[in-house]
Amino acid sequence: MEEARRLDKECWICEACGMQFAPSPNPPPECHICTDHRQFVPRGGQKWTKQEQLKQRGYRNMYQKHEANLFGIATVPKVAIGQRAFLLQTPNGNLLCDCITFLDDATIDIINGLGGIRAIAISHPHFYSTNAQWSAAFGNVPVYMHEKDKQWAGFEHGNVKYWSGESLHLWDDITLVHLGGHFAGGSIVHWASGADAKGVIVSGDILQVGGDRKCVSIMRSFPNFIPIAPSHARRIGAIMETLEYDRLYGGFFELEIDTGAKKIVRDSLQRYVEWIHKDDPNA
Template sequence: MDRAEEAHICKACGVQFSPHQNLPSVCPICSDERQAVPKDGQQWTTHTQLKNGPYMNKWTKYEPGLYAFNTEPKVGIGQRAFLIQTAHGNILWDCVSLLDDATIDIVKALGGLKAIAISHPHYYANNAQWSSVFGNVPVYIHEKDKKWVMWEHENVKFWSGETLRVLEGATLIHLGGHFAGGQILHWAEAVDGKGALLSGDIIQVNALDHTTVSVMRSYPNYIPLSASHVHRIAARLEPWAFERVYGGFWNYEVMKDGKARVEYSLQRYIKWLTDDDPDV
C-alpha cells in the first residue's frame, strides 16, 4: 500500500482519505456539526510526514490482556486505541494515525491482530494501513456510519443490527447516539471475568470523578442527545455485565462498579431532559 503513505490525512481529526478519489476541499467529518474545521482552515498531512515528524506512540498496560496507546505529540483529536489479547486472537479497538516501525514491532510481539473495530468516525484514522500491515484483517464498522468512511477499502466489514460477536468473548454493541452507527465493545474476560466496556466517546467517561459518564451528539459543540436516544442506549446496555469502562482518552475510565455508575448517569441525564425543577 505504497500510495497509502502519501494519502491525505486531515490534521484536525486524523482520518485518512482514499488516494483513489478526489480530495474534498474540507474534511466532511470536521465540517459536520459535531466537530469543526479549525479557524485557520483545512490542513492536511500524510503518513510519511507523521513518521518523519516528532511523533511516537505511548503504551500503557491496564490489566492482563489490555494495552492502550496514543500518539504524542497529539495527532488529530488525540484519542487512544486499545489492543485486546484473547485466546482467539487480538483486537485493535479504535485507531490512531501513526503506524511506525516501533508500533508494528510491539503489536507483532503481542501477537498481531485478528480484527479491528472502531467506535465512530472521529477515530477511523488510517485503518486501511493498519488492516493491510497486519494481514488484511477485517475492520468492523456499523453500516449506519458507512457515509463517514473516507476510504472504503476491501477490508471494511459493515455490519447491521444491535450486536456482533467479533471473537469469542468480544462483542460489538450498537448504541448510536454520538453517531448513528456508534458502537462500543464488550470484553467479557476483563477484570477476572467481570467484564468491561471499551466505549470510545460513544459513552464519555467523566475524567474528573471517574464514576460518572455522559452521552452527547457533540461534546466540543455541547449538543445533547434526546431522552429517547438515552433511553435506547440504557436499554441496549441492560443485558451486559461490566465492572469497568475504558473511554477514548487517558484517565477516562471507570474502574469499579461500572454498570451501576453508567445506569445512574444515564438516568440522571434523562431526568434533566424531562423534569422541570422549580429551583433552577
C-alpha cells in the same frame, strides 16, 4: 507491508480529526467529518498532511498496560483528536478496538510481538483515522464498522466489513454492541472475561467518561455541546442493562471507571434524562 508504505505517500490525512482519505494526487476539497455539526474546522482553516510527514515531525506512540491482555495506545504529542486505541489479546487472536492516526515501524513491531491483529473494530467515524493503513500493515485484516455509519467512510477500502443489527459476536468472548447516540452506528466492545471475569466495556466516547471518573455522559457533539434526546438515553441505558460488566474504558487516557461501572452508567443516564426534562427555571 508494501501496501501500507504506499499509503504513507498517497493518502491525505485531515490534521483536525485524523481521518485518512483514499489515495489522490491532491487533498480533498474538505473533510466531511469536520464540516459536520458534530465536529469543527479549526479557526486556521482546513489543513492536510500525510503519514510520511507525521513520521518526519517526530511523533511516537506510547503504550500502557491497563490489565492482563489489554493495552492502550496513543500518540505523543497529540495528533488530531488525541484518542487512544486498545489492543485486546485473546487466545484466538487480538482485536484492535478503535484506531489512531499515527502508525510507525516501532508500533508494528511491538504489536506483532504481542501477537499481531486479527481484526479492527471502530466505534464511530471520529475514530476511523488511518484504519486502511493499519489493516494493510497487519495483513489486510478486516475492519468492522456499523453499516449505519457507512456514509462517513473517508476511505472505503476492500478490508472494510460493514455489520448490521444490534450486536455482532466476533470470537471467544468479544462482542460488538450497537448503541447509536453520538452517531447512528455508534458501537462499543463487550469483553466478558475482562476485569477478572466481571466484564469490560471499551466505549470510545459513545459513553464518555467524566473527568471525575464517577459518571458517564452521552452527547450528539461533545466539542459543540449538542445533547442527545432523552429517548436515546433510555434506549442506550436499556441495552447496557443487558450486559455484564464492572469496568469501562473511555476513548482517552486516564478516563476509565475501574469498578462499579454498570451502576455508574445506570445512574448517569437516569440523571441525564431527569435534567433534560427538568423545567424549574431556578434549577
